[in-house]
Amino acid sequence: MVVENIVDGGILYGLIAVGAGLATGLAGIGAGVGEQGIGAAVVGVVAEEPGFLGKGLFLMLLPETLIIFGLAVSLILMFAWTPFA
Amino acid sequence: MPVLRLPKFGKPVKYAYITGRVRAMKTKLIPHEMYQRMLGMEIPEITRYLEETQYKEEIDSMAKDHSGAELVEYATFANLANTYRKLLRVSIDEPQFLILEYLRRWDIWNIKTILRGKFHGASEEEIMKYLVPAGELDPEFLEGLAKKEKIEEVIQAFDGTDYYEALTQFDGHMLSSVENALDKLYYFRMERAVGGTLSVGSGLLLKYVRKEIDVKNLVTLFRMNKAGIEASVIQENLIPGGKLHDELSRMAGQSYNEFVRGLEGYPFWSAISDVAAEGGSVSRIEARLRAYLVRYAWAISNYHPLSILPVLGYIVSKDTEVSNIRKIVRGKEAGLSAELIEELVVA
Numbered sequence: 001m002v003v004e005n006i007v008d009g010g011i012l013y014g015l016i017a018v019g020a021g022l023a024t025g026l027a028g029i030g031a032g033v034g035e036q037g038i039g040a041a042v043v044g045v046v047a048e049e050p051g052f053l054g055k056g057l058f059l060m061l062l063p064e065t066l067i068i069f070g071l072a073v074s075l076i077l078m079f080a081w082t083p084f085a
Numbered sequence: 086m087p088v089l090r091l092p093k094f095g096k097p098v099k100y101a102y103i104t105g106r107v108r109a110m111k112t113k114l115i116p117h118e119m120y121q122r123m124l125g126m127e128i129p130e131i132t133r134y135l136e137e138t139q140y141k142e143e144i145d146s147m148a149k150d151h152s153g154a155e156l157v158e159y160a161t162f163a164n165l166a167n168t169y170r171k172l173l174r175v176s177i178d179e180p181q182f183l184i185l186e187y188l189r190r191w192d193i194w195n196i197k198t199i200l201r202g203k204f205h206g207a208s209e210e211e212i213m214k215y216l217v218p219a220g221e222l223d224p225e226f227l228e229g230l231a232k233k234e235k236i237e238e239v240i241q242a243f244d245g246t247d248y249y250e251a252l253t254q255f256d257g258h259m260l261s262s263v264e265n266a267l268d269k270l271y272y273f274r275m276e277r278a279v280g281g282t283l284s285v286g287s288g289l290l291l292k293y294v295r296k297e298i299d300v301k302n303l304v305t306l307f308r309m310n311k312a313g314i315e316a317s318v319i320q321e322n323l324i325p326g327g328k329l330h331d332e333l334s335r336m337a338g339q340s341y342n343e344f345v346r347g348l349e350g351y352p353f354w355s356a357i358s359d360v361a362a363e364g365g366s367v368s369r370i371e372a373r374l375r376a377y378l379v380r381y382a383w384a385i386s387n388y389h390p391l392s393i394l395p396v397l398g399y400i401v402s403k404d405t406e407v408s409n410i411r412k413i414v415r416g417k418e419a420g421l422s423a424e425l426i427e428e429l430v431v432a
Contacts (some may be wrong), residue, residue: 051113
Protein backbone atom coordinates (compact mmCIF):
# COMPACT_ATOMS: atom_id res chain seq x y z
CA MET A 1 0.00 0.00 0.00
CA VAL A 2 2.84 2.31 0.96
CA VAL A 3 4.68 1.35 -2.19
CA GLU A 4 1.59 2.17 -4.22
CA ASN A 5 1.32 5.58 -2.60
CA ILE A 6 4.94 6.41 -3.37
CA VAL A 7 4.46 5.33 -6.94
CA ASP A 8 1.34 7.48 -7.10
CA GLY A 9 3.28 10.32 -5.63
CA GLY A 10 0.92 10.54 -2.63
CA ILE A 11 3.49 10.89 0.19
CA LEU A 12 5.87 12.83 -1.99
CA TYR A 13 3.14 15.33 -2.85
CA GLY A 14 2.43 15.65 0.83
CA LEU A 15 6.09 16.28 1.64
CA ILE A 16 6.34 18.83 -1.17
CA ALA A 17 3.33 20.66 0.27
CA VAL A 18 4.92 20.63 3.76
CA GLY A 19 8.21 21.91 2.28
CA ALA A 20 6.38 24.69 0.45
CA GLY A 21 4.63 25.68 3.67
CA LEU A 22 7.89 25.68 5.63
CA ALA A 23 9.63 27.78 2.97
CA THR A 24 7.09 30.60 3.27
CA GLY A 25 6.45 30.15 6.99
CA LEU A 26 10.08 30.14 8.15
CA ALA A 27 10.92 33.03 5.82
CA GLY A 28 8.03 34.93 7.41
CA ILE A 29 9.28 34.21 10.95
CA GLY A 30 12.81 35.29 9.95
CA ALA A 31 11.55 38.53 8.44
CA GLY A 32 9.50 39.17 11.57
CA VAL A 33 12.52 38.70 13.82
CA GLY A 34 14.49 41.11 11.63
CA GLU A 35 11.70 43.65 11.52
CA GLN A 36 11.06 43.84 15.25
CA GLY A 37 14.38 45.58 15.89
CA ILE A 38 14.25 47.76 12.80
CA GLY A 39 10.63 48.73 13.49
CA ALA A 40 11.38 49.73 17.07
CA ALA A 41 14.41 51.76 15.99
CA VAL A 42 12.45 53.48 13.20
CA VAL A 43 9.66 54.44 15.62
CA GLY A 44 12.34 55.85 17.94
CA VAL A 45 13.90 57.95 15.18
CA VAL A 46 10.54 59.11 13.79
CA ALA A 47 9.53 60.27 17.30
CA GLU A 48 12.44 62.73 17.10
CA GLU A 49 12.54 63.34 13.35
CA PRO A 50 9.10 62.95 11.69
CA GLY A 51 10.72 63.56 8.28
CA PHE A 52 12.48 60.20 8.55
CA LEU A 53 9.20 58.26 8.15
CA GLY A 54 9.62 57.52 4.42
CA LYS A 55 13.20 56.28 4.68
CA GLY A 56 12.37 54.45 7.89
CA LEU A 57 9.48 52.56 6.31
CA PHE A 58 11.70 51.57 3.39
CA LEU A 59 14.36 50.20 5.76
CA MET A 60 11.71 48.44 7.79
CA LEU A 61 10.35 46.68 4.74
CA LEU A 62 13.75 45.38 3.57
CA PRO A 63 13.46 42.04 5.45
CA GLU A 64 10.11 41.50 3.67
CA THR A 65 12.10 40.60 0.56
CA LEU A 66 13.08 37.38 2.34
CA ILE A 67 9.46 36.29 2.31
CA ILE A 68 9.33 36.79 -1.44
CA PHE A 69 12.22 34.33 -1.81
CA GLY A 70 10.39 31.87 0.42
CA LEU A 71 7.15 32.39 -1.51
CA ALA A 72 8.95 31.87 -4.84
CA VAL A 73 10.37 28.56 -3.60
CA SER A 74 6.91 27.52 -2.40
CA LEU A 75 5.30 28.35 -5.74
CA ILE A 76 8.01 26.47 -7.65
CA LEU A 77 7.54 23.45 -5.39
CA MET A 78 3.77 23.50 -5.68
CA PHE A 79 3.24 24.29 -9.36
CA ALA A 80 6.44 24.25 -11.43
CA TRP A 81 8.32 21.22 -10.08
CA THR A 82 6.12 18.15 -10.18
CA PRO A 83 8.26 15.01 -10.70
CA PHE A 84 5.26 12.72 -11.12
CA ALA A 85 3.25 14.94 -13.39
CA MET B 86 13.78 55.87 48.54
CA PRO B 87 14.51 52.47 46.98
CA VAL B 88 18.20 51.67 46.75
CA LEU B 89 18.23 48.58 44.60
CA ARG B 90 15.51 47.61 42.17
CA LEU B 91 15.34 44.29 40.45
CA PRO B 92 14.56 44.92 36.80
CA LYS B 93 13.08 42.55 34.25
CA PHE B 94 15.82 41.95 31.73
CA GLY B 95 15.13 41.64 28.05
CA LYS B 96 16.91 40.98 24.80
CA PRO B 97 19.10 43.45 22.90
CA VAL B 98 16.06 44.33 20.78
CA LYS B 99 14.73 46.23 23.81
CA TYR B 100 17.48 48.74 23.06
CA ALA B 101 16.38 49.29 19.44
CA TYR B 102 13.87 52.02 20.26
CA ILE B 103 16.01 53.99 22.71
CA THR B 104 19.18 53.75 20.62
CA GLY B 105 17.28 54.84 17.49
CA ARG B 106 15.89 57.76 19.44
CA VAL B 107 19.21 58.91 20.95
CA ARG B 108 20.93 58.68 17.58
CA ALA B 109 18.26 61.02 16.21
CA MET B 110 18.70 63.26 19.27
CA LYS B 111 22.46 63.29 18.68
CA THR B 112 21.93 64.99 15.32
CA LYS B 113 20.35 67.92 17.19
CA LEU B 114 23.44 68.55 19.33
CA ILE B 115 25.38 71.72 18.61
CA PRO B 116 28.16 70.96 16.08
CA HIS B 117 31.75 71.53 17.25
CA GLU B 118 32.46 74.24 14.68
CA MET B 119 29.63 76.27 16.22
CA TYR B 120 31.63 76.72 19.45
CA GLN B 121 34.27 78.56 17.44
CA ARG B 122 31.61 80.90 16.10
CA MET B 123 30.06 81.34 19.54
CA LEU B 124 33.42 82.53 20.85
CA GLY B 125 33.14 85.49 18.50
CA MET B 126 29.55 86.30 19.49
CA GLU B 127 28.18 88.50 22.25
CA ILE B 128 25.94 86.95 24.92
CA PRO B 129 22.63 88.22 23.36
CA GLU B 130 23.71 86.74 20.02
CA ILE B 131 24.49 83.39 21.70
CA THR B 132 21.05 83.49 23.34
CA ARG B 133 19.40 84.17 19.98
CA TYR B 134 21.33 81.29 18.40
CA LEU B 135 20.31 78.95 21.23
CA GLU B 136 16.69 79.94 20.65
CA GLU B 137 16.98 78.32 17.23
CA THR B 138 18.12 75.04 18.79
CA GLN B 139 16.66 72.53 21.26
CA TYR B 140 17.03 75.12 24.07
CA LYS B 141 14.21 77.27 22.66
CA GLU B 142 11.49 76.11 25.03
CA GLU B 143 13.54 76.69 28.20
CA ILE B 144 14.88 80.06 27.03
CA ASP B 145 11.39 81.25 26.07
CA SER B 146 9.92 80.22 29.41
CA MET B 147 12.73 81.77 31.47
CA ALA B 148 13.27 84.94 29.43
CA LYS B 149 10.69 86.89 31.43
CA ASP B 150 12.58 86.41 34.73
CA HIS B 151 16.21 86.34 33.63
CA SER B 152 18.50 87.82 31.02
CA GLY B 153 22.08 87.67 29.75
CA ALA B 154 24.46 84.97 30.98
CA GLU B 155 22.08 84.07 33.82
CA LEU B 156 19.32 83.19 31.36
CA VAL B 157 21.64 80.92 29.34
CA GLU B 158 22.93 79.21 32.49
CA TYR B 159 19.50 78.41 33.88
CA ALA B 160 18.01 77.47 30.52
CA THR B 161 20.85 75.05 29.73
CA PHE B 162 20.56 73.32 33.12
CA ALA B 163 16.77 73.11 32.80
CA ASN B 164 17.16 71.65 29.30
CA LEU B 165 19.72 69.13 30.55
CA ALA B 166 17.36 67.94 33.30
CA ASN B 167 14.41 67.77 30.86
CA THR B 168 16.46 65.81 28.31
CA TYR B 169 17.67 63.26 30.86
CA ARG B 170 14.19 62.87 32.31
CA LYS B 171 12.91 62.27 28.78
CA LEU B 172 15.45 59.46 28.33
CA LEU B 173 14.14 57.81 31.48
CA ARG B 174 10.54 58.32 30.37
CA VAL B 175 10.95 56.78 26.93
CA SER B 176 12.96 53.73 27.99
CA ILE B 177 11.81 50.50 29.64
CA ASP B 178 13.25 47.54 31.56
CA GLU B 179 17.02 47.13 31.39
CA PRO B 180 17.82 50.36 29.49
CA GLN B 181 15.78 52.40 31.97
CA PHE B 182 17.39 50.71 34.97
CA LEU B 183 20.90 51.32 33.63
CA ILE B 184 20.16 54.93 32.59
CA LEU B 185 18.81 55.69 36.07
CA GLU B 186 21.87 54.12 37.71
CA TYR B 187 24.10 56.34 35.59
CA LEU B 188 21.98 59.46 36.12
CA ARG B 189 22.19 59.10 39.90
CA ARG B 190 25.33 61.22 39.51
CA TRP B 191 22.96 64.18 39.29
CA ASP B 192 21.53 63.26 42.69
CA ILE B 193 25.10 63.48 44.00
CA TRP B 194 25.57 66.78 42.14
CA ASN B 195 22.36 68.17 43.68
CA ILE B 196 23.25 67.06 47.21
CA LYS B 197 26.71 68.63 46.81
CA THR B 198 25.19 71.86 45.45
CA ILE B 199 22.75 72.11 48.37
CA LEU B 200 25.52 71.41 50.91
CA ARG B 201 27.82 73.97 49.30
CA GLY B 202 25.00 76.51 49.13
CA LYS B 203 24.10 76.03 52.79
CA PHE B 204 27.79 76.08 53.78
CA HIS B 205 28.31 79.46 52.13
CA GLY B 206 24.92 80.84 53.21
CA ALA B 207 23.34 81.03 49.73
CA SER B 208 19.61 81.71 49.47
CA GLU B 209 17.06 79.06 48.53
CA GLU B 210 16.51 80.68 45.11
CA GLU B 211 20.23 80.73 44.34
CA ILE B 212 20.60 77.05 45.22
CA MET B 213 17.53 76.05 43.20
CA LYS B 214 18.98 77.65 40.08
CA TYR B 215 21.96 75.30 40.08
CA LEU B 216 20.06 72.06 40.66
CA VAL B 217 19.62 69.53 37.88
CA PRO B 218 16.78 67.21 38.93
CA ALA B 219 17.72 64.47 36.46
CA GLY B 220 18.30 61.60 38.89
CA GLU B 221 16.03 59.83 41.32
CA LEU B 222 15.53 62.68 43.81
CA ASP B 223 12.52 64.66 42.57
CA PRO B 224 12.41 68.47 42.31
CA GLU B 225 9.96 68.79 45.26
CA PHE B 226 12.27 66.86 47.60
CA LEU B 227 15.24 68.95 46.49
CA GLU B 228 13.25 72.15 46.97
CA GLY B 229 12.44 71.00 50.50
CA LEU B 230 16.15 70.47 51.15
CA ALA B 231 17.06 73.89 49.75
CA LYS B 232 14.51 75.46 52.15
CA LYS B 233 16.18 73.96 55.22
CA GLU B 234 18.14 76.34 57.40
CA LYS B 235 21.21 74.32 58.38
CA ILE B 236 23.47 71.69 56.83
CA GLU B 237 22.69 69.32 59.72
CA GLU B 238 18.99 69.42 58.80
CA VAL B 239 19.82 68.56 55.18
CA ILE B 240 21.96 65.63 56.33
CA GLN B 241 19.18 64.47 58.68
CA ALA B 242 16.72 64.36 55.74
CA PHE B 243 18.78 61.53 54.26
CA ASP B 244 18.58 59.40 57.40
CA GLY B 245 17.87 55.80 56.43
CA THR B 246 19.32 56.09 52.94
CA ASP B 247 22.69 55.10 51.50
CA TYR B 248 23.74 58.74 51.43
CA TYR B 249 23.48 59.19 55.19
CA GLU B 250 26.73 57.44 56.10
CA ALA B 251 28.71 59.50 53.58
CA LEU B 252 27.02 62.72 54.69
CA THR B 253 27.76 62.15 58.39
CA GLN B 254 31.47 62.52 57.57
CA PHE B 255 30.86 66.27 57.55
CA ASP B 256 32.90 67.73 60.39
CA GLY B 257 31.44 71.24 60.27
CA HIS B 258 34.50 72.78 58.58
CA MET B 259 35.42 70.95 55.37
CA LEU B 260 33.03 69.85 52.63
CA SER B 261 35.71 68.16 50.53
CA SER B 262 35.71 64.94 52.60
CA VAL B 263 31.90 64.63 52.23
CA GLU B 264 32.09 65.37 48.51
CA ASN B 265 34.75 62.74 48.04
CA ALA B 266 32.73 60.22 50.07
CA LEU B 267 29.64 60.94 47.92
CA ASP B 268 31.61 60.38 44.71
CA LYS B 269 32.92 57.08 46.02
CA LEU B 270 29.41 56.11 47.13
CA TYR B 271 28.04 56.75 43.63
CA TYR B 272 30.50 54.39 41.98
CA PHE B 273 30.22 51.83 44.78
CA ARG B 274 26.42 51.77 44.46
CA MET B 275 26.62 51.43 40.71
CA GLU B 276 29.03 48.52 40.96
CA ARG B 277 26.75 46.84 43.50
CA ALA B 278 23.46 47.44 41.67
CA VAL B 279 24.63 46.96 38.09
CA GLY B 280 27.43 44.46 38.69
CA GLY B 281 25.04 42.06 40.42
CA THR B 282 22.77 41.69 37.40
CA LEU B 283 25.22 39.80 35.17
CA SER B 284 23.59 41.06 31.96
CA VAL B 285 25.57 42.09 28.89
CA GLY B 286 24.22 45.66 29.10
CA SER B 287 25.43 46.02 32.69
CA GLY B 288 28.89 44.78 31.74
CA LEU B 289 29.10 47.41 28.99
CA LEU B 290 27.97 50.18 31.34
CA LEU B 291 30.62 49.17 33.87
CA LYS B 292 33.25 49.05 31.12
CA TYR B 293 32.57 52.70 30.30
CA VAL B 294 32.25 53.73 33.94
CA ARG B 295 35.64 52.16 34.77
CA LYS B 296 37.17 54.30 32.04
CA GLU B 297 35.41 57.35 33.44
CA ILE B 298 36.79 56.64 36.93
CA ASP B 299 40.30 56.34 35.45
CA VAL B 300 39.93 59.72 33.74
CA LYS B 301 38.62 61.33 36.96
CA ASN B 302 41.51 59.86 38.94
CA LEU B 303 43.93 61.04 36.29
CA VAL B 304 42.66 64.61 36.60
CA THR B 305 42.98 64.35 40.41
CA LEU B 306 46.57 63.13 39.97
CA PHE B 307 47.41 65.97 37.58
CA ARG B 308 46.00 68.51 40.01
CA MET B 309 47.51 67.11 43.20
CA ASN B 310 50.89 66.03 41.80
CA LYS B 311 51.30 69.50 40.35
CA ALA B 312 50.49 71.02 43.74
CA GLY B 313 53.04 68.68 45.37
CA ILE B 314 50.60 67.00 47.73
CA GLU B 315 51.61 63.92 49.76
CA ALA B 316 51.07 60.50 48.15
CA SER B 317 48.87 59.14 50.95
CA VAL B 318 46.50 62.14 50.74
CA ILE B 319 46.24 61.75 46.96
CA GLN B 320 45.56 58.03 47.24
CA GLU B 321 42.72 58.74 49.66
CA ASN B 322 41.13 61.00 47.06
CA LEU B 323 41.33 58.47 44.21
CA ILE B 324 38.05 56.73 43.42
CA PRO B 325 38.35 52.92 43.57
CA GLY B 326 36.94 50.74 40.78
CA GLY B 327 38.87 52.08 37.78
CA LYS B 328 40.67 49.70 35.43
CA LEU B 329 44.00 51.44 36.02
CA HIS B 330 43.47 52.12 39.73
CA ASP B 331 46.57 50.31 41.00
CA GLU B 332 48.84 51.82 38.35
CA LEU B 333 47.48 55.32 38.91
CA SER B 334 47.72 55.10 42.71
CA ARG B 335 51.40 54.18 42.33
CA MET B 336 51.86 57.46 40.45
CA ALA B 337 50.55 59.49 43.40
CA GLY B 338 53.12 61.81 44.92
CA GLN B 339 55.53 61.64 41.97
CA SER B 340 57.14 64.82 40.65
CA TYR B 341 55.18 66.31 37.74
CA ASN B 342 57.76 65.40 35.08
CA GLU B 343 58.16 61.84 36.31
CA PHE B 344 54.36 61.46 36.45
CA VAL B 345 53.90 62.75 32.88
CA ARG B 346 56.66 60.45 31.57
CA GLY B 347 54.92 57.50 33.26
CA LEU B 348 51.72 58.21 31.33
CA GLU B 349 53.32 57.67 27.93
CA GLY B 350 51.97 54.58 26.24
CA TYR B 351 48.51 54.68 27.82
CA PRO B 352 45.55 54.94 25.39
CA PHE B 353 44.71 58.48 26.54
CA TRP B 354 48.27 59.72 26.07
CA SER B 355 47.80 60.86 22.46
CA ALA B 356 44.89 63.08 23.59
CA ILE B 357 46.98 64.98 26.15
CA SER B 358 50.61 64.50 25.05
CA ASP B 359 51.25 68.04 23.75
CA VAL B 360 49.54 69.87 26.63
CA ALA B 361 50.95 67.61 29.36
CA ALA B 362 54.51 67.65 28.02
CA GLU B 363 54.68 71.43 27.95
CA GLY B 364 53.24 71.62 31.48
CA GLY B 365 49.92 73.17 30.38
CA SER B 366 47.13 74.03 32.81
CA VAL B 367 45.17 71.20 34.40
CA SER B 368 41.88 72.61 33.07
CA ARG B 369 43.21 72.28 29.51
CA ILE B 370 44.25 68.69 30.20
CA GLU B 371 40.86 68.06 31.78
CA ALA B 372 39.10 69.39 28.65
CA ARG B 373 41.24 67.12 26.45
CA LEU B 374 40.53 64.09 28.63
CA ARG B 375 36.83 64.86 28.58
CA ALA B 376 36.91 64.97 24.77
CA TYR B 377 38.76 61.65 24.82
CA LEU B 378 36.05 60.16 27.04
CA VAL B 379 33.25 61.34 24.71
CA ARG B 380 35.09 59.85 21.71
CA TYR B 381 35.65 56.62 23.62
CA ALA B 382 31.94 56.32 24.52
CA TRP B 383 30.90 56.66 20.85
CA ALA B 384 33.73 54.45 19.61
CA ILE B 385 32.78 51.49 21.81
CA SER B 386 29.10 52.05 20.99
CA ASN B 387 29.94 51.24 17.37
CA TYR B 388 30.94 47.73 18.48
CA HIS B 389 27.69 47.31 20.42
CA PRO B 390 25.06 49.29 18.46
CA LEU B 391 22.09 47.75 20.29
CA SER B 392 23.22 48.37 23.85
CA ILE B 393 23.33 51.00 26.56
CA LEU B 394 26.49 52.52 25.06
CA PRO B 395 24.91 54.84 22.42
CA VAL B 396 22.62 56.15 25.18
CA LEU B 397 25.65 56.73 27.43
CA GLY B 398 27.44 58.40 24.53
CA TYR B 399 24.51 60.77 24.13
CA ILE B 400 24.29 61.48 27.87
CA VAL B 401 28.00 62.34 28.00
CA SER B 402 27.84 64.42 24.77
CA LYS B 403 24.83 66.37 26.04
CA ASP B 404 26.49 67.04 29.39
CA THR B 405 29.61 68.23 27.56
CA GLU B 406 27.57 70.48 25.28
CA VAL B 407 25.86 72.18 28.23
CA SER B 408 29.13 72.64 30.07
CA ASN B 409 30.73 74.09 26.89
CA ILE B 410 27.94 76.64 26.44
CA ARG B 411 28.18 77.61 30.10
CA LYS B 412 31.96 77.96 29.91
CA ILE B 413 31.68 80.24 26.87
CA VAL B 414 28.93 82.39 28.39
CA ARG B 415 30.56 82.61 31.83
CA GLY B 416 33.95 83.35 30.26
CA LYS B 417 32.45 86.10 28.13
CA GLU B 418 30.71 87.61 31.12
CA ALA B 419 33.95 87.57 33.12
CA GLY B 420 35.75 89.23 30.21
CA LEU B 421 38.14 86.34 29.49
CA SER B 422 39.90 86.27 26.15
CA ALA B 423 38.53 84.04 23.37
CA GLU B 424 41.79 82.02 23.36
CA LEU B 425 41.51 81.24 27.06
CA ILE B 426 37.88 80.15 26.77
CA GLU B 427 38.70 78.06 23.69
CA GLU B 428 41.25 76.08 25.70
CA LEU B 429 38.57 75.12 28.20
CA VAL B 430 35.94 74.15 25.63
CA VAL B 431 35.75 70.41 25.01
CA ALA B 432 35.80 69.79 21.27
